Amino acid sequence: MEKEEELFVPRLVTTEEIFAPGHRACIGCGEALAVRHVCKALGKNVIIVTATGCIEIISSLLPQTSWQVPWIHTLFENSASVMSGIESAYKARVRKGKIPDKGVKFVGFAGDGGTSDIGIQALSGAMERAHDFLYVCYDNEAYMNTGIQRSSSTPYSAWTTTAPVGKKSIGQATWKKNMPEIAVAHRIPYVATACPSYPFDLMDKVKRGAEIEGPAYVHILSPCPTGWRYPPNLTIEIGRLAVETGVFPLYEVIDGEYRLSFDFPELKPVREYMKEQRRFRHLTEDIVEKIQARVEEEYLKLREKAGVK
Amino acid sequence: MKKERVVGLEGSFAVAEAVRMANADVIAAYPITPQTHIVERLSEMVADGDLDAEFICVESEHTAMSACVGASAAGGRVFTCTAGQGLELMHEVLYIPSSMRLPVVEVIANRALSAPLTVWCDHSDMMAVRDIGWIQMLAENNQQAFDLTLCAYRIAEDSEVLFPVMVHIDGFYLSHVIEDMNLPEDEEVAGFIPEYEHPFTLDPDKPVSMGCYGPPFIYPETKKAQEVAFENTISKIIETWKAFGDRFGRHYAPVEKYRMEDAKIALLTMGSCSETAMLAIDELRAKGEDVGLIRLRLWRPFPFKELREAVKDVEVLVVLDRCISFGMGGPVCSEVKSALYGLQKRPYVVGFIAGLGGRDILIEGFEYMIRSALEKVKAIERGEEIEMEMIGIRDGEGE
Ligand SMILES: Cc1ncc(C[n+]2csc(CCOP(=O)(O)OP(=O)(O)O)c2C)c(N)n1
Ligand code: SF4
Ligand SMILES: [Mg+2]
Numbered sequence: 001m002e003k004e005e006e007l008f009v010p011r012l013v014t015t016e017e018i019f020a021p022g023h024r025a026c027i028g029c030g031e032a033l034a035v036r037h038v039c040k041a042l043g044k045n046v047i048i049v050t051a052t053g054c055i056e057i058i059s060s061l062l063p064q065t066s067w068q069v070p071w072i073h074t075l076f077e078n079s080a081s082v083m084s085g086i087e088s089a090y091k092a093r094v095r096k097g098k099i100p101d102k103g104v105k106f107v108g109f110a111g112d113g114g115t116s117d118i119g120i121q122a123l124s125g126a127m128e129r130a131h132d133f134l135y136v137c138y139d140n141e142a143y144m145n146t147g148i149q150r151s152s153s154t155p156y157s158a159w160t161t162t163a164p165v166g167k168k169s170i171g172q173a174t175w176k177k178n179m180p181e182i183a184v185a186h187r188i189p190y191v192a193t194a195c196p197s198y199p200f201d202l203m204d205k206v207k208r209g210a211e212i213e214g215p216a217y218v219h220i221l222s223p224c225p226t227g228w229r230y231p232p233n234l235t236i237e238i239g240r241l242a243v244e245t246g247v248f249p250l251y252e253v254i255d256g257e258y259r260l261s262f263d264f265p266e267l268k269p270v271r272e273y274m275k276e277q278r279r280f281r282h283l284t285e286d287i288v289e290k291i292q293a294r295v296e297e298e299y300l301k302l303r304e305k306a307g308v309k
Numbered sequence: 310m311k312k313e314r315v316v317g318l319e320g321s322f323a324v325a326e327a328v329r330m331a332n333a334d335v336i337a338a339y340p341i342t343p344q345t346h347i348v349e350r351l352s353e354m355v356a357d358g359d360l361d362a363e364f365i366c367v368e369s370e371h372t373a374m375s376a377c378v379g380a381s382a383a384g385g386r387v388f389t390c391t392a393g394q395g396l397e398l399m400h401e402v403l404y405i406p407s408s409m410r411l412p413v414v415e416v417i418a419n420r421a422l423s424a425p426l427t428v429w430c431d432h433s434d435m436m437a438v439r440d441i442g443w444i445q446m447l448a449e450n451n452q453q454a455f456d457l458t459l460c461a462y463r464i465a466e467d468s469e470v471l472f473p474v475m476v477h478i479d480g481f482y483l484s485h486v487i488e489d490m491n492l493p494e495d496e497e498v499a500g501f502i503p504e505y506e507h508p509f510t511l512d513p514d515k516p517v518s519m520g521c522y523g524p525p526f527i528y529p530e531t532k533k534a535q536e537v538a539f540e541n542t543i544s545k546i547i548e549t550w551k552a553f554g555d556r557f558g559r560h561y562a563p564v565e566k567y568r569m570e571d572a573k574i575a576l577l578t579m580g581s582c583s584e585t586a587m588l589a590i591d592e593l594r595a596k597g598e599d600v601g602l603i604r605l606r607l608w609r610p611f612p613f614k615e616l617r618e619a620v621k622d623v624e625v626l627v628v629l630d631r632c633i634s635f636g637m638g639g640p641v642c643s644e645v646k647s648a649l650y651g652l653q654k655r656p657y658v659v660g661f662i663a664g665l666g667g668r669d670i671l672i673e674g675f676e677y678m679i680r681s682a683l684e685k686v687k688a689i690e691r692g693e694e695i696e697m698e699m700i701g702i703r704d705g706e707g708e
Binding site for chain 1 (some may be wrong): 337
């Protein structure tokens with residue numbers, strides 16, 4: 001039964017490009033691909049807010065735009081705040097009879113920097129105030145738009161331009177901030193992780209997040225050939241390996257209940273994920289082992305939360 | 310002229326009344342002294358159902374302004390208010406509604422800036438936002454705080470304006486002082502502030518992209534367009550104030566004069582201290598001196614024409630600043646000088662700084678400024694250079 005459903009899913013996806021082609025993303029950009037999937041899942045009855053970052057830069061160079069739906073960008077750190085205002089205005093105007101209620105969805109987009117660093121306060125505030133919105137974080141694990149600088153979402157030991165590899169540095173010195181868990185801690189009704197290598201899983205989650213009343217948070221690992229230093233034809237492969245190695249597990253948290261979207265009792269070794277990415281090419285065996293141990297530990301914890309033995 | 314009720318209201322409550330009568334859809338604000346009573350009063354109005362609005366209790370001023378931008382872009386009538394540090398924290402966002410032509414209305418209970426920490430009034434916060442492209446005006450008393458907030462909506466939302474408007478009310482001097490004032494009936498106000506429709510809103514039926522990315526081949530054109538449209542708002546501001554005067558009997562102008570008939574010496578002030586300055590002018594006039602007062606009601610767009618007209622027969626213009634531009638002097642004085650520089654015949658301009666961080670400026674203070682300015686003009690005529698003076702400062706000697 002489940003198999004059959006999966007078989008038919010692709011036919012249900014619209015062929016309309018709501019995020020229009022012709023944008024200026026790098027070849028093989030995982031983030032642009034994710035945006036395309038997200039927009040297909042959302043449909044056209046939405047208002048989208050985007051933070052400064054690759055997405056905004058590649059899609060809105062005046063006088064052109066890739067957005068076939070109402071879209072607004074203002075600044076880097078305030079996507080969730082602008083969203084709060086839009087949602088509130090809509091609510092008030094519907095209540096006052098100024099506009100009909102057409103069930104519009106409100107969606108905020110930002111990169112990992114715009115979410116887990118400079119925008120975390122705005123997002124935390126919006127989640128706490130329980131606006132009815134979906135927030136999508138496109139995590140390419142660095143500030144790509146400004147030239148591959150580290151963020152708190154950059155993984156341990158990765159090279160970036162501000163966490164360079166040197167005699168006294170192995171690259172990023174800290175472990176990746178767990179932004180989905182921070183969202184979960186806000187006790188919002190829906191949190192999920194996704195990756196464009198699993199497009200139907202991604203679209204399902206986006207739909208669910210948009211439909212649920214109250215704040216929803218979807219965190220999408222978005223491989224970036226330019227910043228991660230791998231050949232652009234490998235984007236889908238790299239995303240898949242991130243999931244299969246347990247580096248980026250796919251799961252949902254619905255009203256506090258964890259559910260693994262895919263489970264791998266036998267994880268592939270992290271080395272397989274890292275080997276094509278030149279941001280990790282300086283790593284020695286002992287560091288890879290350290291990462292392997294951490295990934296396994298985190299994955300076990302997640303399985304426990306999801307009640308998988 | 311319609312009947313109005315005379316009530317005793319704090320400046321903050323007067324502003325809240327105006328926002329209620331304007332029937333705002335969204336309020337997003339963060340508390341900071343001396344603005345707190347405005348947000349508290351509006352919260353009560355929403356809680357009691359006297360105002361049907363979404364009150365977003367945001368987590369910062371940066372979000373307050375960002376939420377106002379979003380709400381305005383979605384077609385809502387919005388309000389926010391802040392002071393001092395809060396205005397500084399929202400600084401980055403302030404350029405957005407003016408560049409994207411969103412009619413946000415904001416009231417500032419002016420407050421000096423840290424450090425040292427202070428909550429009292431001066432105009433440092435206002436001067437730090439001179440160049441944000443908002444229409445900016447000042448109230449001198451609670452009645453004006455109310456009137457100008459109402460006018461702000463009608464100006465901002467005029468389809469030929471569509472710029473955000475900031476009304477400055479001096480912190481404590483207005484925000485916390487109870488004064489008699491006239492309150493019009495709700496219906497009268499509703500007749501003055503029409504329902505509005507922004508021509509471009511975020512609407513799935515008519516998708517638009519807002520806030521696109523502007524490289525050098527197009528950025529300067531967007532700024533030129535903004536500047537031309539902004540300068541053109543002056544006539545609409547005057548028109549709105551005239552309509553307000555016709556309906557409510559209180560009249561406002563970009564530059565307002567007090568006892569300026571035949572005045573050879575003029576004092577120029579902004580904000581609440583103008584009322585003390587009037588008393589000083591009265592005393593000097595009683596002693597037979599040819600002095601008068603000019604108050605800047607409109608700060609942005611700068612009222613060049615009206616100011617030049619007001620000083621055309623003046624010989625000495627004494628300008629008060631409640632702010633320091635470090636290493637430069639008083640910002641208002643610099644602007645006034647530059648506004649008059651191109652004139653064939655122009656007064657001597659002498660600047661003073663006073664009233665920083667809530668230090669009161671008394672009648673004697675204004676009298677001192679005027680007398681001292683005349684001495685300084687004599688020095689200028691002797692070819693000496695004069696320095697900007699901060700008045701009423703204890704220098705520590707003998708203490
Ligand atoms: C207040 C502010 N600080 C810094 C910047 C510069 N800046 C623009 S985008 C960006 C990084 C974006 O990184 P991320 O959010 O991860 O998005 P990505 O480009 O990687 O998709 C930075 C640092 C800015 N625009 N505004
Ligand atoms: S830098 Fe990376 S995220 Fe940005 S457009 Fe290029 S591939 Fe996409
Ligand atoms: Mg990024």
